[in-house]
Amino acid sequence: MSSFPFQYGVNEFTTQPWSFEEDVARYAALNVDAIEICEAKLDPQRTEQQLRAAKQAGLAISAVQPKIRTFFSSKMAPEPEGIEARVSAFAQSMRTLSPHVEGAPFVMNTGAPPEGNMQRCLDETVHHLRRLAPLAADLGVTIAIEPLNPTSINIETxxxxxxxxxxxxxxxxxxxxxxxxxxxxxxxxxxxxxAIRRAGRRLMVVQASDWRTPYSGMDRLIPGSGSIPLGELLHATAEAGFRGACTLEIFSSGVPDSLYDQDLSEVVHQGRLGLERAWNDYRSAEHSV
Structure with missing residues (x-):
């Protein structure tokens, strides 16, 4: 039996071709423990009903991906333009969803530095997070900033x-x-x-997939099928004190072997197996030394 210490979660980007309702029904059937909500999949007229259905299906809500999650513009979400409009959109997502996702982190990153001015981007991100953090606390949620891969520098981060x-x-x-x-x-x-160990209690959200030299920014693999030393990183995450959901987050479109064109139920199933195998294999290797 696996001693994997985390809940197994799935981010809705992983099953992009499915609707929100399909996500909930199929994740529950696959014994997924937690769902990472993508606001873009919610119907604004039925948001409360949809999120209630997720909970009734036995899915914990591990985190939220707001529609607008950068203060500066990004390739994934170029509109609205203007920092104030984007900060307001992020705040509105927290206000709208927080009553139904108690305690959940809202994921964000900086966006693209204007004209490559990283210092300005960081300074203004700090300024706006100082404004939004008390609101998040009042609403009973949190904000989790995500460093992105260098492939996203000056595009998303x-x-x-x-x-x-x-x-x-x-x-x-x-x-x-x-x-x-x-x-x-x-x-x-x-x-x-x-670095993961140094993060300690500041870890709020953990996401996993696997790496090959990407054909695009939408090219990730099922855990255990690529180059990432997942076992080592999972153990470091546990040693840092994190005990929430380890969430499968896969983007896979515009490549010849796109996982979005395959059996997504099998992708979700194999994701769990890959993470558990990585955890157990690393522990066994440690004990054999």
Whole structure:
């Protein structure tokens, strides 16, 4: 029996071709423990009903991906233009969804630095997080900033390492803000496992997939089928004190072997097996030394 210490969650981006209702029904049938909500899949007229259905299906809500999750523009969500409009959109997502996702982190990143000005991007991100963190606390939710892979620099992000994210969190200085850790994004940074341990209790969201040299930014693999040392990173995450959901987050479109064109139920099933195998194999290797 696996001793995997985390709940198994699935981010709705992983099953992009399915509707929200299909996600809920099929995740529950596959014994998924938690769902990471993508606001873009919700019907604004039925949001409360949809989120209630997820809970009734036995799915914990591990995190939320708001429609607008960057303060500066991004390739994934270029509209609305203007920082204030984007900050307001993020705040509105928290206000709308927080009554139905108690305690959940809302995932965000900086967006693309204007004209490559990373310092301005970081300074303004800190400023706006200082504004939003008390609101999140009042609403009973949190905000988790996600460093992205260097492939996204100047497209979606100004930060690409755990340490950069921790520096930003130190500058914000509010307990309602923490870290979203996506192994695909950060696994290549130096001393990655040690950086995860340093994050400690600031870890709020953990996401997993696997890596090959990507054909695009939408090219991720099922855990255990690529290059990421998942076992080492999972153990570092547990040693940091995290005990929430380890969430499968896969983007896979516009490539010849797109997982979106395959049996998504099998993708979800194999995702769990790959994570459990990585955890157990690393533990066995440690004990054999």
């Amino acid at each position: 100004a930060i690409w390492t755990i340490d950069q994210a921790l520096d930003l969190l130190d500058a914000v200085g509010h307990e309602a803000c923490g870290l979203c850790l996506d192994y695909w994004n950060i696994w290549q940074q130096p001393d990655c496992a040690q």
